[in-house]
Amino acid sequence: MRSPAMLRWAAALAVLLAVIAPAAGFYLPGVAPTDFAKGDPLQVKVNKLTSIKTQLPYTYYSLPFCKPTTIVDSAENLGEVLRGDRIENSPYLFQMREPKMCQIVCKVTITEKEAKELKEKIEDEYRVSMILDNLPLVVPVTRQDKSTVAYQGGYHVGVKGHYAGDEKYFIHNHLSFLVKYHKDDDSELSRIVGFEVQPFSVKHQVDDKWNDVNTRLTTCDPHANKFVTREQPPQEVEAGKDIIFTYDVHFEDSEIKWASRWDTYLLMTDDQIHWFSIVNSLMIVLFLSGMVAMIMLRTLYRDISRYNQLETQEEAQEETGWKLVHGDVFRPPTNSNLLCVYVGTGVQFFGMLLVTMIFAVLGFLSPSNRGGLMTAMLLVWVLMGLLAGYSSSRLYKMFKGSEWKKITLQTAFLFPGVAFVIFFILNALIWGEKSSGAVPFTTMFALVLLWFGISVPLVFVGSYLGFKKPAMEPPVKTNKIPRQIPEQAWYMNPLFSILIGGILPFGAVFIELFFILSSIWLHQFYYIFGFLFLVFVILIITCAEITIVLCYFQLCSEDYMWWWRSYLTSGSSAVYLFLYAVFYFFTKLQITKLVSGILYFGYMLLASYAFFVLTGTIGFCACFWFTRLIYSSVKID
Template sequence: MAFLRSLAFSAVLLLLIHGAHCFYLPGVAPQDFVKGDPLQVKVNKLTSIKTQLPYSYYSLPYCAPKKIQDSAENLGEVLRGDRIENSRYVFKMREPEMCNIVCKIKLDAKTAKAFKEKINDEYRVNMILDNLPLVVPIKRNDQDSTVYQLGFHVGLKGQYSGSKEEKFFIHNHLAFTVKYHRDVQTESSRIVGFEVKPFSVKHEYEQGQWFEKKTRLTTCDPHAKHTVINSNTPQEVEENKEIIFTYDVDFQESDVKWASRWDAYLLMNDDQIHWFSIVNSLMIVLFLSGMVAMIMLRTLYRDIAKYNELETQEEAQEETGWKLVHGDVFRPPSNSDLLCVYVGTGVQFFWMVLVTMMFAILGFLSPSNRGGLMTAMLLLWVFMGIFAGYSSARLYKMFKGSDWKKISLRTATMFPATVSLIFFILNALIWGQKSSGAVPFGTMFALVFLWFGISVPLVFVGGYVGFKKPAIENPVKTNKIPRQIPEQAWYMNPVFSVLIGGILPFGAVFIELFFILTSIWLNQFYYIFGFLFLVLLILIVTCAEITIVLCYFQLCSEDYLWWWRSYLTSGSSALYLFLYATFYFFTKLEITKLVSAIFYFGYMLIASYAFFVVTGTIGFYACLWFTRLIYSSVKID
């Protein structure tokens, strides 16, 4: 009870220190508006698929309100580099406005250079209205359909008026379209769409007649019902250039209901490809299941019957095959402590992934809840530490270990320490680029507190409970002197066997992996968690089956060193994941900057490491179950 009270106090202290900034989950309840109600547009980070480094909106000299206010963000949003702030774009519900002046700025050498750099790197501006992200609708040429791109480009570059010199132009006029669904009975409205068409316009007005927002521009008509630009000259980005930012806003009634307003954002992926991925994975599973069934129902059954018959008849024939190594098969492996640590970490990740997936399927982690997925994964990983400690301690006691505190400490710190080192180096590089993706000190403190204040104690609790349990008894006794392993065939070489074992688990998920990488690195939504859950189940079955098959072949060749090999066999799929990530980098991404490349490979290394411990643990437990099953089924003196 004292521990629980201290844990609760620690959690409350963390909330007080870090505030709602990290753990506030934005509500997704519908908001009703009546005509004339103010609509505050919020601005988010600037993003680019060429650099992968986000920047805050006001890192460029855009029109800023008198007081910039940060919106409450959860932990996931902060780690993603989101910076949600208020803006000078304020609409009135169902009241269209044309050629509304936001502000006027004059570029100096520094600001002109900043705009040019962002335009050259193809940065996009992200805005939010009523929790809906701003999109640019684009008509497909080959189909009568529309696709949506998140945010609009800061500007564009190209040649103009016959000039051979490439120039930079800024999008300074925004034509917004707010779609709403109206309730006929109450006359209230709910926002169901937020679109924009950006323009680059060199605005003009009579000299000496600048009166802020009351200025009459000659380049657009504020009384028009639709966007009318009286100038074909784009706004160039150069030192000493004057830029006037303007916008139009139009309101369109829509039949789309509030509950379905995200459908247009999410229909960016082809479900047929996902079904192809599932069918492809199922074929692999069926193939492996057939091999396992053949081993379990035919070969293994025949072996067990033969061995038991020999014992009954007391024949003096020499034993061969997997029964011959029964006195060594449960001998603790070399470096068994490290294996216990890796298995415990894998269990922690497995339960985190499984519970996160269940929450996602139930709709708690939809894309409308920005950062919710990452926040949930971090918090679940912390609280699943109790399973990590329990699993590692149980296995450690099975290997005749006695110091459970040592193994619990290593389980609680080894993987997080490795990831933290990589994360700290990447964060330092991003901070050096002055990107909003750099994690603030307060968030770093919160992450460290989650690790040492909650995760580590829970690992120790799990380790204590696991070590107090009776040790797992092996079905056969272990000889005091280890048996010599005969020379193995080339195809049973550990390196070859391990590398072959990782191909099929990776093959079961690589198509879905393409969509996951696209959502992360190309700024698209990933929402088909039902497909992902099926792929996860297929991955679990594939890892278990391929490990059992190869473990059986290994034991039949009288090689009893299966502990580490069972972990590495399915865990080697992480190597193929990293190689695929490298292939994806060179074929799908257009990253040219060194820091961005290091950023990409650093995070993909962390993801591959996590994939290694999860898949390795699945294979290990499958092999442990298999060996205990077969050796408990034969009679051994």
């Protein structure tokens, strides 16, 4: 029989999942497609304006584009707001499988201020994002070898070039849309599988007088079979000038199935490079695994057998190596409270990434649900506060700590507090630039509510449960008087060994890191979570093995202060990650504005800090398991 309390908990959990799952983007694979009959209305939506030069998004209607009678904002999840997405309706209206030519949208007379803003956006190479049936708009571009076609997200607001001997700014005011559809064999219904555009800049001329959308143009007239071409005079951006916005729409039957329509966006990267990344990482893992196997199966086995065969204390005194420091190896380190906090936070990160990646690999995070991945990571991070509190308090109790509430508060506020301060400062800079990427006050309040309302209580619950359990007992007793550490060889210097230890974990992931940075800063799609999960597993193994190897060498040198060094050994890979981010900034990005540079380095510093906490915790846990294992295997009087 289930108790009423259990039923209430189950009901509460069901309600919580029902609320969180859609917001977080957890959708089962195979979401039902939309079928359109011929003549059905198709609403084109507009999204933010983006630029890889500034990294500052703006709303579509911040520029003097044609507006619908009423602007309606689409409902957005938490991840979309944090990404700066602002999805709104537009005056571009299609009818399914009914082509249109030279359709007039509106005429705009731009002011001096609007002309200045347009020129700035064209100078910074801003692109316009549109959406049809949840598919982003792309521009097909033929590669240099002319053998394949690449796709770029969105079209440029305009171009800067020479015309009639002068350098001028020209706006793309004519859009030639191509909607690809897949027709059902058994009915007249169709599904949209592609949304492309070719932008043009053309200085439209009115045939007689302006009559709104019914005006006849001499530059684009389907009745006279005259269509927009590249050879026509372009539309210059100049204050006081009229700009007429027009569009064509064509429909093309396609063999692409609805289930495969995202392949164009998700398979833009070369799989061979990803496989090269995996092979490169596996080579590192095999090398380290060989070293660990040699240490564990040969050296350690020989050491343990020899130590256990020693008959007298005098013989033991003559021995050197890791057994001699058994009385000090589990002595609590300096700043043990801070170590407990960092380990708890690292476990929280590990749980968040593992759960999110498993859902992504299984297909529960749909790419069509914009912001779903970020929302899921935030919500899972909040829920993983339970593991953070539990882990930090368990380690804290092993160090004979008694003030569990103090360690709980530090766990709940240290990393989130640092992240929130950096995020708040960067958000203030974005807000100062009047960018749509600035997080609104309501969203900021929601983030604080998630932190204080859910994460902090869960950390307290986990800490309470962890502190109630019996303390983990070390396999050997700790001496009251610390043993003197002998002088170490130059290669065992803490700084040297720590920096050496971070190279291999970074080397295992740096190729995949390039694609992740490109997806964030170059606005490219990244959805190869199968590769990413493999790299994540390789990262875990690499961090664990390199830390174990260096920890063994350290103990053999009779240096028992391994606690913090084991954390910093694999955690130092974050230093190389940040250095790579600096290299990526100067070699791949074209950022020139000071605010944009501050945003890049601010967010990459935060990402490197998170990577340090994650990899440091993995290395520490592996080393903790290793030391308990070897010291529990020898006979110590």
